Structure formats: C-alpha cells, structure tokens
Amino acid sequence: MIHTEIAIVGGGPAGLAAAIKAARLGAGVVLIDRNDYLGGQLIKQTHRFFGSKQQRASERGIDIARELSDEVMANEKIVVMAEATVLGYYEDGVLAVEQQGKITTIKPQRLIVATGGAEKSLLFPNNDLPGVYGAGAVQTLVNVFGVKPGNRVLMVGAGNIGVIVSYQLLQAGVEVAGIIEAGPKIGAYWVHAAKVVRAGVPIFTRHTIKCAHGEREVTGATIVQLDDNWQQIPGTERLIDADVICLSVGLTPLTEILWQAGCKMTFVPELGGNVPLRSEGLETSVPGIYVAGDVAGIEEASAAMMEGALAGLNSASSLGYTGPDLNEDRANVLEQLEALRSGHVGEKIRKGLAQAAL
Amino acid sequence: MCQGSESLTVICRCEDITLDEVRAYIDKGITDLEQLKRLLRVGMGPCQGRTCTPLIVNELARATGKAVKDIPLTAFRQPTSPVKLGILAGGEGDD
Numbered sequence: 532m533i534h535t536e537i538a539i540v541g542g543g544p545a546g547l548a549a550a551i552k553a554a555r556l557g558a559g560v561v562l563i564d565r566n567d568y569l570g571g572q573l574i575k576q577t578h579r580f581f582g583s584k585q586q587r588a589s590e591r592g593i594d595i596a597r598e599l600s601d602e603v604m605a606n607e608k609i610v611v612m613a614e615a616t617v618l619g620y621y622e623d624g625v626l627a628v629e630q631q632g633k634i635t636t637i638k639p640q641r642l643i644v645a646t647g648g649a650e651k652s653l654l655f656p657n658n659d660l661p662g663v664y665g666a667g668a669v670q671t672l673v674n675v676f677g678v679k680p681g682n683r684v685l686m687v688g689a690g691n692i693g694v695i696v697s698y699q700l701l702q703a704g705v706e707v708a709g710i711i712e713a714g715p716k717i718g719a720y721w722v723h724a725a726k727v728v729r730a731g732v733p734i735f736t737r738h739t740i741k742c743a744h745g746e747r748e749v750t751g752a753t754i755v756q757l758d759d760n761w762q763q764i765p766g767t768e769r770l771i772d773a774d775v776i777c778l779s780v781g782l783t784p785l786t787e788i789l790w791q792a793g794c795k796m797t798f799v800p801e802l803g804g805n806v807p808l809r810s811e812g813l814e815t816s817v818p819g820i821y822v823a824g825d826v827a828g829i830e831e832a833s834a835a836m837m838e839g840a841l842a843g844l845n846s847a848s849s850l851g852y853t854g855p856d857l858n859e860d861r862a863n864v865l866e867q868l869e870a871l872r873s874g875h876v877g878e879k880i881r882k883g884l885a886q887a888a889l
Numbered sequence: 890m891c892q893g894s895e896s897l898t899v900i901c902r903c904e905d906i907t908l909d910e911v912r913a914y915i916d917k918g919i920t921d922l923e924q925l926k927r928l929l930r931v932g933m934g935p936c937q938g939r940t941c942t943p944l945i946v947n948e949l950a951r952a953t954g955k956a957v958k959d960i961p962l963t964a965f966r967q968p969t970s971p972v973k974l975g976i977l978a979g980g981e982g983d984d
Binding site for chain 2: 649
C-alpha cells in the first residue's frame with residue numbers, strides 16, 4: 532500500500548494544476564492518469580484559448596499541456612502514475628489502482644478527484660453504424676494521430692466543441708457538410724463559429740438528426756427541423772450526404788469515485804448531469820475529498836485549471852502546508868474563476884453552481 | 890426517408906440493446922433502472938453505463954412523468970473499469 536499526503540485522480544488540466552499548486556506548498560502528491568501521457572483533453576486542443584493572460588489566453592491547449600506536464604514531471608514532490616486506472620474507492624479511504632497488469636492500493640490523506648467528463652450520445656435510427664463518432668474521438672484521430680475519420684462530416688451540435696472540431700476538420704482537409712443544432716442559437720463563441728461560417732459551412736439551428744443512412748457504414752443522414760417544443764416538423768426533412776456523423780451533444784461528469792466515496796450528489800442539468808455538492812473551496816460533503824474540473828460540472832479547460840489550482844492549494848493547506856503567498860494566491864484564483872464565469876456566457880454555469888453549493 | 894424495419898436505434902452500445910427493447914419493458918411496467926439492468930443487461934458492459942444510463946434515465950423520466958433527478962440510479966460498484974480476472978487474482982504488487 533502506498534501512503535501519500537494527496538492523491539489526485541486524473542492528469543488533465545485540473546489534475547495537473549492541482550498537483551503543481553499542492554507540491555509548491557510542499558505536499559507530497561501521487562498523480563494518477565490512465566493514459567501514457569499527461570494533459571487529458573488539452574493535448575487535442577490546437578486552437579488558441581480566450582480570456583485574460585492569467586487564464587492563458589491565446590495559448591494553445593497542446594502547449595499548455597506540455598508546459599504543465601513538464602513542471603509536474605520535474606517536481607520531486609510529485610509521483611506520476613501513468614497508464615494507471617483507478618478501479619474504485621473503498622470505505623476505508625483506499626483507492627485500488629491497476630497499472631500495467633498489477634493492482635496497487637493507495638491510502639491518501641487527501642483526495643482530489645479530477646476525472647473529467649464523458650461524451651453524451653444521441654438516439655436515432657442507425658446510430659450504431661460505423662461512421663458515427665463522438666467529437667472527442669474525431670479530435671483524437673485528427674489532431675493526435677493525423678488520421679482522417681472520413682471525407683465528409685455532418686456535425687451534430689453547435690457548441691464550442693462541435694464548432695471547433697468542425698474547423699479543425701476543415702484544416703485537416705475534411706469536408707464539413709453542415710452543423711446542426713437542436714437549440715435555437717449557436718452555442719459556440721462567435722469567434723469560433725464565424726470561422727466555419729466564413730468557410731461556407733451551413734449551420735442549421737433548430738434541427739436534429741432523424742436517422743442515419745447506410746448499410747454497412749454511414750452514407751448520409753436525414754435531418755429535420757424542430758418546433759419550439761422540440762418536436763420534429765413533418766415535411767422539413769432534408770438529406771445530407773456524409774460518411775461521418777460526429778456527435779457533439781455535450782459532456783457529463785465522470786463521478787463514479789465520488790458515488791463510491793459517499794459524496795452527496797445532485798442532478799444539475801446546467802453542469803451536465805450529476806455533480807457533487809461542494810464548498811467554495813471545492814471540498815465535497817466527505818471531508819478530505821476535493822473536486823476540480825469537469826467532474827464538478829462541465830466547463831472550459833481554463834476554469835478546470837483554476838479549480839485545480841484551488842483544490843491543490845486548499846488540500847495542501849488543510850494538511851498544514853502554507854507559504855507567504857498562500858492567501859493572495861487563493862484570492863487570485865477565486866477572482867479568475869469569477870471572471871471566467873461572469874457575464875452572459877457564464878450565466879448557465881452560475882445558475883448550475885448555485886444548485887451545487889454545500 | 891427514415892423507414893425500414895432493419896433500422897435500429899441502439900441505446901446501450903456495449904450490450905447491443907435497442908431503444909425499442911427498453912421501451913417494451915417500460916411499457917410492461919418496469920420503470921426502474923435496477924430492474925432494467927437485471928433484465929436487459931443495459932449498462933453492464935465495458936463502459937459500465939457511462940453512455941446509456943443518461944439516455945435510459947431520460948426514457949424513464951418521460952414514461953413516468955418524473956423529473957430526471959428523481960429517477961434513482963444504480964450502485965456504482967468497483968471496479969469502475971474492466972479488469973482482467975488474472976490481474977485481480979494476482980492481488981497487490983510486491984510491496
């Protein structure tokens with residue numbers, strides 16, 4: 532059994548930021564990630580981020596991932612367990628981890644769960660045909676492995692991920708037949724949406740996919756318009772030729788470990804599904820268990836990094852670690868989070884978070 | 890444009906369970922995720938329900954008129970990911 536001060540599950544933006552902040556205060560950290568690289572979804576993000584300088588605006592996710600993982604790897608207070616999957620949390624506060632065919636148990640004094648989210652799916656006839664992908668899978672193929680998923684893509688969902696992946700497909704030389712969005716408006720930031728619109732990609736709001744076509748693989752789809760009650764309007768069907776249907780219909784928090792630990796959970800649609808109740812300092816209802824990033828509610832990577840930083844600072848300071856800049860650092864992170872969630876774009880998140888406060 | 894008896898809507902990809910199968914059980918009065926899981930194996934495959942559970946919960950909410958948050962979920966048992974029996978049987982590493 533490994534004993535550590537802080538265990539962090541997940542080496543994406545939240546987990547990396549948490550590890551760095553906790554280790555800088557002097558705490559010993561074990562960082563567990565199931566992949567053979569750190570950075571989580573950041574490594575697929577070739578576009579520039581928004582926000583202020585402190586929120587890493589105009590940097591690309593892939594560069595941020597490299598910088599954060601370099602710092603984590605170089606810090607001797609942090610032990611990285613890569614290709615390691617947490618199989619469960621047990622009532623005596625022990626994590627079981629499978630790594631390269633072996634089971635290890637870890638007993639941390641504090642636990643930060645930064646497991647991220649999983650893609651949601653959609654129900655329509657023929658949704659199991661080869662050629663139906665999640666947007667995350669398409670982004671992995673194109674941006675990580677340099678493999679085209681097909682030649683002509685129908686994107687389902689006009690949120691940031693759908694629109695950004697559409698643009699990245701265009702950059703990779705893949706045709707985008709169109710983007711459909713069930714809601715009345717494009718959810719993505721306009722700067723992203725404007726790029727695909729300029730490239731001539733039609734965006735159909737208030738549309739959904741009625742069915743996919745194809746015998747052995749996707750050859751197209753029928754899309755249909757929705758009325759104000761989300762019902763399909765007969766006679767508005769339209770056939771789209773495509774060999775890939777890419778689903779970008781949102782994410783949901785990956786919370787198994789939190790359920791196993793007995794954290795109080797609540798269903799908040801604005802945050803993507805069931806999320807843990809948490810204090811402002813990101814501690815759950817189970818003392819010593821913290822959350823950060825998408826597992827606490829689906830947001831952007833910039834917010835995940837800030838939450839990670841906050842959970843890292845708070846878990847380490849609860850163990851008695853401190854530093855001359857601790858209070859200032861913590862106040863600064865809270866201020867950044869508030870800024871990221873301010874204004875019109877943050878309205879949904881603010882509404883969601885209000886329901887998840889402990 | 891979307892007719893054809895062979896076109897199926899799959900709700901649980903791991904166990905290859907269709908939306909029609911789930912709805913048929915719901916129509917018989919089985920409006921509880923736990924029972925659907927036992928009868929149909931939905932959510933018991935490699936992904937452990939990460940994809941299908943929210944979809945089935947939506948179906949249950951629609952059929953029963955309950956809010957999604959009032960549909961009870963099933964237990965999140967360990968292990969959360971598939972693990973080979975040999976690895977489990979091997980026990981903890983050399984420490």
